[in-house]
Amino acid sequence: MDSIRITGGKRLEGKIPISGAKNSALTLLPCALLTEEKLTLTNLPRLADVDNFSHLLNELGASTKVAALKKGEIGRRMTLEADEIASTVAPYDMVRKMRASILVLGPMLARAGESTVSLPGGCAIGDRPIDLHLEALKALGAEIELAAGYVKASAPKGRLPGGDYSFPVVSVGATENAVMAAVLATGSSQLFNAAREPEIVDLCNLLVAMGAKIEGIGSSHLTIDGVEGLNGCTYAVMPDRIEAGSYACAAGITGGSIELVGARPSDMLAITNALAAAGLVIEMTHNGMKVTADKPLRPLAISTAPYPGFPTDMQAQFMAMLCLAQGESFLEETIFENRYMHVPELRRMGASIDVRGRSAIVHGVAGLTGAQVMATDLRASMSLVLAGLAAEGETEVLRVYHLDRGYERLEEKLSAVGAKIERVSAT
Numbered sequence: 098m099d100s101i102r103i104t105g106g107k108r109l110e111g112k113i114p115i116s117g118a119k120n121s122a123l124t125l126l127p128c129a130l131l132t133e134e135k136l137t138l139t140n141l142p143r144l145a146d147v148d149n150f151s152h153l154l155n156e157l158g159a160s161t162k163v164a165a166l167k168k169g170e171i172g173r174r175m176t177l178e179a180d181e182i183a184s185t186v187a188p189y190d191m192v193r194k195m196r197a198s199i200l201v202l203g204p205m206l207a208r209a210g211e212s213t214v215s216l217p218g219g220c221a222i223g224d225r226p227i228d229l230h231l232e233a234l235k236a237l238g239a240e241i242e243l244a245a246g247y248v249k250a251s252a253p254k255g256r257l258p259g260g261d262y263s264f265p266v267v268s269v270g271a272t273e274n275a276v277m278a279a280v281l282a283t284g285s286s287q288l289f290n291a292a293r294e295p296e297i298v299d300l301c302n303l304l305v306a307m308g309a310k311i312e313g314i315g316s317s318h319l320t321i322d323g324v325e326g327l328n329g330c331t332y333a334v335m336p337d338r339i340e341a342g343s344y345a346c347a348a349g350i351t352g353g354s355i356e357l358v359g360a361r362p363s364d365m366l367a368i369t370n371a372l373a374a375a376g377l378v379i380e381m382t383h384n385g386m387k388v389t390a391d392k393p394l395r396p397l398a399i400s401t402a403p404y405p406g407f408p409t410d411m412q413a414q415f416m417a418m419l420c421l422a423q424g425e426s427f428l429e430e431t432i433f434e435n436r437y438m439h440v441p442e443l444r445r446m447g448a449s450i451d452v453r454g455r456s457a458i459v460h461g462v463a464g465l466t467g468a469q470v471m472a473t474d475l476r477a478s479m480s481l482v483l484a485g486l487a488a489e490g491e492t493e494v495l496r497v498y499h500l501d502r503g504y505e506r507l508e509e510k511l512s513a514v515g516a517k518i519e520r521v522s523a524t
């Protein structure tokens with residue numbers, strides 16, 4: 098298995114291009130199932146999750162062709178076509194590799210009138226049930242059965258009638274599934290307490306470009322009037338706010354200055370407010386923003402929350418950065434019950450962190466030291482890379498496949514701003 102080797106202590110300076118958002122790509126890709134016409138997605142990130150999702154779509158009968166980039170284009174351009182749905186079953190073997198596979202449930206049900214998807218099961222950061230996905234689809238008129246580890250959803254008359262649902266807890270994935278199911282319903286639907294993440298706005302904007310009728314985009318109350326059919330289109334995936342935030346923390350933890358080229362600051366207010374409160378200087382540039390550390394890091398109090406709150410997907414990276422702040426930081430993880438898997442590994446690098454339930458107190462230390470470390474999830478792995486960038490000596494981060502799920506060309510991007518980082522291939 099590959100690992101990432103970092104020799105820490107270098108101040109990072111320069112520009113990092115921000116890729117298309119993983120979490121947006123993973124909800125835009127299944128939209129190909131909603132139309133028999135071609136859907137072209139541009140600015141797709143080159144990530145293992147995107148590859149796995151396209152394999153799943155292939156299994157369901159959609160073709161996925163990676164095309165040559167047009168002049169000035171970055172990322173990947175992919176044309177998807179599901180003129181027929183060949184199978185309505187998403188098998189365990191594919192779903193277990195990637196939880197977001199559950200996002201084929203709604204669109205397949207809407208297009209084919211039935212959908213059978215393996216239950217994803219828990220994962221390293223928490224239990225992650227899908228009850229809200231199922232309740233929302235039921236409210237839209239689906240019948241749901243659970244058997245042998247699979248969920249089977251069907252529309253009794255071939256198409257969902259639509260309906261209203263109020264989410265008891267804000268869920269990104271359940272909102273996405275419900276929106277994708279509702280756009281082809283025979284009637285109208287209303288979703289209350291819907292998630293408002295920028296990736297959901299991206300999904301709604303794509304669906305509208307495909308001919309869907311959605312009102313309230315960007316708010317927690319979405320009204321969706323079902324249409325007879327959707328058309329294809331070409332659509333660019335939004336920039337990854339979590340990748341951008343992670344590299345901003347790289348500037349913070351190394352005392353550096355990094356321009357995040359292509360980042361969209363308007364999606365990142367909770368992140369940039371926290372960076373500014375930690376003492377970093379944020380400047381808007383013509384195509385993104387620049388983050389500069391020009392004084393010692395200040396401690397923070399952060400509580401994760403659904404958008405527009407501070408994202409849980411940035412908690413681990415901020416924790417790594419705050420290990421070197423002058424004072425005590427307080428972190429509270431309100432979204433996932435087990436999202437401190439990076440703490441024991443950060444401690445092995447010299448961090449001083451106390452965890453009590455969902456809260457963590459980070460006592461700033463003068464420095465970190467390199468070590469061999471491993472993590473069990475994507476953002477935890479990134480927090481170890483960040484710690485390694487600032488640590489004295491060598492850090493080896495194992496289980497690179499977590500990073501490959503969500504960070505495109507990580508070592509290339511960090512080397513370009515002065516990091517000493519390389520991928521070591523297992524022999």
Ligand SMILES: CC(=O)N[C@H]1[C@@H](OP(=O)(O)OP(=O)(O)OC[C@H]2O[C@@H](n3ccc(=O)[nH]c3=O)[C@H](O)[C@@H]2O)O[C@H](CO)[C@@H](O)[C@@H]1O
Binds near residue numbers: 267408432
């Ligand atoms: C591919 C993708 O976009 N992943 C993101 C998505 O995950 P995901 O869509 O899985 O996260 P949710 O927003 O659904 O989860 C939020 C909370 O709701 C709970 N819940 C969720 C669904 C459900 O049916 N029942 C239930 O109880 C979860 O366990 C969690 O405690 O949003 C998370 C929260 O911003 C991010 O960390 C993930 O990066």
Ligand SMILES: C=C(OP(=O)(O)O)C(=O)O
Binds near residue numbers: 120196197410475476
């Ligand atoms: C938790 C994450 O992703 P996923 O929902 O795909 O596991 C993440 O991106 O941090």
